Amino acid sequence: MLDTMIDIVAGTFMILGCLMSLAAGIGMLRFPDLLSRMHAATKPQVLGLFLLLSALGLELRSWAVIPVLLLAWIVQLLTAPVSAHMVGRAGYRTRHLKRVTLVADELALVVEEAANRENTAHGQKPGSNRTDFID
Amino acid sequence: MSPQQRLSDAKNESGQRQRATLRQELPLLVWMVLVWGALWQDFSPGNLVFGLVLSLLVVNLFQLPPVILSGRFNVRLAVLFAFKFLWDVVLASFEVMYLAVFRGPKTKSAVITVSLRTESDLLVTAVGHVLTLVPGSFVVEVDRRSSTLYLHVLNVNDQAGVDKARADVLDIEARLIRMMGSKEELAALNAETKTAARAADAGEEGTP
Incomplete structure (x- = not known):
C-alpha cells in the first residue's frame, strides 16, 4: 500500500518535472530575445530538476542517496543564476537585445552617462557611437 | 566597513x-x-x-579572498526562508511556463535599477541568487561600489510593474538581512520599517 503511494507520488513528480523541462524548452523557442530566454533557462528548469531528483529519491528508497541528490540540486541553485548573469551581461554589452520588448531600461541611462563622461575625458573613440544592430 | x-x-x-x-x-x-x-x-x-x-x-x-560573515544567523528564519523560497520557485516556474506557452514573443520586460541597503558582498550575492530563481528577474550588471543591481525583469508591462519588481527585490533583501545581516544592518532595517509604518499611520489619520 505504502509502496504504491510512493510510486504514485514519484510518478507525479517525474511527469511534472518533465513538463517543467519542456516549459524551459518552449520558453527558449518562444521568448523574443536573449534576456527573456535566460528566464526560461533558470526558473522552470531548476524546479524540474528538483522534482526529478525528488522522484529519484523516493524510488530508490535509500537514505544514502539523499545527500547526493540534495547536493546536485544545491549546485544547480548556485550555478544557474551565475550562468544567467554571465550570459545576460555579455548579451546586454554586445547589444543582443530587442529594445522594443523593454518597457523601461534604467541601465541604458547609466551606460550613456558613463559613455558621455568617457568621451569628454578622452575624446571620441572609434565604434563608441555605434547603434543597436539587433533590433 | x-x-x-x-x-x-x-x-x-x-x-x-x-x-x-x-x-x-x-x-x-x-x-x-x-x-x-x-x-x-x-x-x-x-x-x-x-x-x-x-x-x-x-x-x-587555491586561496580565495576571505568571505566576511556578519556573525549573526537566525536558524528559525532560515528554515522559514527555505520553505518560502521553495514555494516561490514553484510559483515562478509556473509563471514562466504560462508566459512561454501563452504569451511567447509578445512578452514585455524591463531592465531596472535596485539600490540595496547592504554593503556586504555576501548579502549582495545572496540577493542576486535568490532573485534570479524566484520572482522573475536576473542580474544583468552589478555595481559593487554602491551595492546596486541592474536586473532584467520578465513580464513587466508598465511603470507600476517596475515599482512592484523593485519592492519585491528589496523585500528579499530585508528577509535575508533579518536572517543573516549584521547587527547594524538589522537595526537600520528595523528603524526603516518603523518610520514607514508611522508614515502609513499618519497617512491614514490625515485622510478622513
Missing part, C-alpha cells in the same frame, strides 16, 4: 594578498567535508577525516 575597503579586500593595506583566518574558513571547510561525504555516500568518521585533510589542502593550495 567603507566601500573603499570593500573594493580592495582581496589585498590588505600593504598590497599583500589577504589570507582568511581559520575561523573565517570554517563554514567553507564544513561544507567541503559534507560534499565529500555526500559524494562517497559514506559519512563514517574515517572518510570525513580524510575529507577534512583534502579540504585543508585545497583551501591552502
